[in-house]
Amino acid sequence: MVDASVAKRLVQAIIDNLPEPVPGRRPVHTIGIGVKGKFVASDVARTYCIAEHFNGQSVDVSVRFSNGLGGLEQHDGWSDVRGMAARFHLRDGTGSDLIATTLGEFFVRNVDDFFKFSEVAKREPYERRRWWQKLGDLLQLKVPPRNPYPNETQSVDAGALRYANRHRFSQLGIFQVGLIGAPESYARASYHAVHTFWVTGPGAVRRPVRFSWQPVAGVRNTKLTDVPRDKYLFEELKDRLRRWPARFMLMMTIGEEGDALDDPTKPWPGTRIRIAMGTLTLTEVPEDQDAAGERISFNPCRLAPGIEASNDPILEARLGAYEVSREMRGGCPFRWRPDDAK
Amino acid sequence: MMPSNEGLLDRIVDWLPTTLGFKRVASWTLVPYWARRTPVKPLPGGPHPSFQRGDNVQCMMNLIMPLKIKSPIGRAEAALAIAQNKDTIYAGLNNVGTVHFARFVIVGDNICMFSVYDGDFTNYIRDFIATIGEVFNEVVKLVEGGEKVTPCEKNVEAFIQWVHERDLYQVPDTATDFLRDQEALNGDRAVSPVNDDLTLLPRKLVLQLRANANVSLGNGYRAYPGFSVAQVRKQLGLGW
Secondary structure, three states: OOOHHHHHHHHHHHHHOOOOOOOOOOOOOOOEEEEEEEEEEOOOHHHOOOOHHHOOOOEEEEEEEEEOOOOOOOOOOOOOOEEEEEEEEOOOOOEEEEEEEOOOOOOOOOHHHHHHHHHHOOOEEOOOOOHHHHHHHHHOOOOOOOOOOOOOOEEOHHHHHHHHHHOHHHHHHHHHHHHOOOEOOHHHOOEEOOOOEEEEOHHHOEEEEEEEEEEOOOOOEOOOOOOOOOOOHHHHHHHHHHHOOEEEEEEEEEOOOOOOOOOOOOOOOOOOOEEEEEEEEEEEOOOOHHHHHHOOOOOOOOOOOOEEEOOOHHHHHHHHHHHHHHHHHOOOOOOOOHHHOO | OOOOOOOHHHHHHHHHHHOHHHHHHHHHHHHHHHHHHOOOOOOOOEOOOOOOHHHHOOEEEEEEEEEOOOOHHHHHHHHHHHHOOHHHHHHHHHHHOOEEEEEEEEEOOEEEEEEEEOOOHHHHHHHHHHHHHHHHHHHHOOEOOHHHHOOHHHOHHHHHHHHHHHEOEEEOOOHHHHHHHHHHHOOOOOOOOOOOOHHHHHHHHHHHHHHOOOEEEOOOOOOOOOOOHHHHHHHHOOOO
16 A cells, blocks of 8 residues: 555645635535436356446445545536546445546556656646647647636646646546546546446356446536536436436456556457446435435545555555545545445 | 637637648649658558557458559449459358458559458468469459469568558557657657657658558447457357
8 A cells, every 4th residue: 555645745735726725625626416327247257257336236336526626616527537436336235436537547657757747737828829730730730728617717728738748648538538528427438437446257267357437328418619507417317307317337358468467557358248238227316415425425446355455556555535525524444344335 | 719818810720720721732833842841751550559459359451452443434443353253252251261250342543442350460471372362362463563463372481571561550549659659660669758749740640640541440330349250150049
């Protein structure tokens, strides 16, 4: 496990780049909504993983969808990474978490990279590029940077681009962030767990895998030319679930020898074997949002027997960093014992 | 449209790249200018060489062969060459045994063969030469430059190279892998310190599509990735 002081520095680096402190709240993915649902594994899931939630019986699930930005301002319509943290509630009261975002690949390989990225990708004033500068871009066959959103005065885009220009491993993740857009609904985006996990099947067969949630309703973003609305995703989800459940397929891709097992910046080829592990059906946005999402302390390393974290340094660092963040906001502690696992 | 507190010129410049006029003028002037200033080599076709098993099943071949006779008569000749040899082609494909799908298509004045196969590209073409070489000879003699590599049974290596050169460049699924392809072709080994300019990606793409006018976009969707023809047929009980 990453040293506790390093975990604190990680969280502090994030807090230092916030527009304003958010005491008692998550420093990033601050704005979110909790949802209730059930997961039913596919018939084949148990042949790949012995974890309880893949045995085919219905499992209660708590999901928290979120906007990636830190801070209390809600900008649903801005281009931003979205989060989908899922807690599978197991029979003995423990849980197994799967934390995913709309970003396919991460932009740093390890903790050192993250600290260097944090130094470069600071919030900077973000202004509309002047017309003659844009004309210059067009003459060079470049696409001018986007115009600021209404009320957007600062951004990390320029710093992130500078970092990407110097570090090829980060380019895919940062490029994806630049194009990620805003979903029409939290239920209309694909979410990727980025890291590699090891799953154990019957006969103790271990396989390296990566998980993704794929929306049954399909992926759909808002139009880039539309005026971004600040608040629509919560109401959209409530309305959607009042009418009909929202579903996600859990897809599991199996890695091969030579694939990046410990590096979340590297994608796996689309030619890898892909298993449909089950269907998540979301049914309700509970009134008590504290219990449904805000108080739950998700952790990507909280895993049911049958699933293990890989040696990915970022995944390892998240174990400690999520705990530090949880302590700072007074969330439920990370426990394995059935009586207090929350 | 986005609200704007900027002037008329700002709005015009925002609107400009969406106009047909700008795209045409840029194609006639800016693209040739930048192609001269920053020349781009054509990227090679076919799948990227890989040792990994999953990358060596369900590979794509997108073969575009310009016809010598660029008219309905030339296209009819090509169609006839395929139609007259249908049984030979189907029997040959069964004998090759590693082909998931294959089809001939006429697009413009090109006869195209699109296929999905397992294993090494050169062996795939060798198997074809062995099983339906005669059909290839009939088709290739209608294609520009085809006479140099026919009969293919007597020009095996030259024929494989000829096919490879007409197999489309497969643009990777990720934009950054496209940059890595360009760097590999130009001998760039990412020496430290790296000093890229990601804002040039649009121009690099435009110029690459000038050098490789026809490309395959992305790695392609696979309903059952990672499985060979042999595995699928065995699992479905279709025999061999």
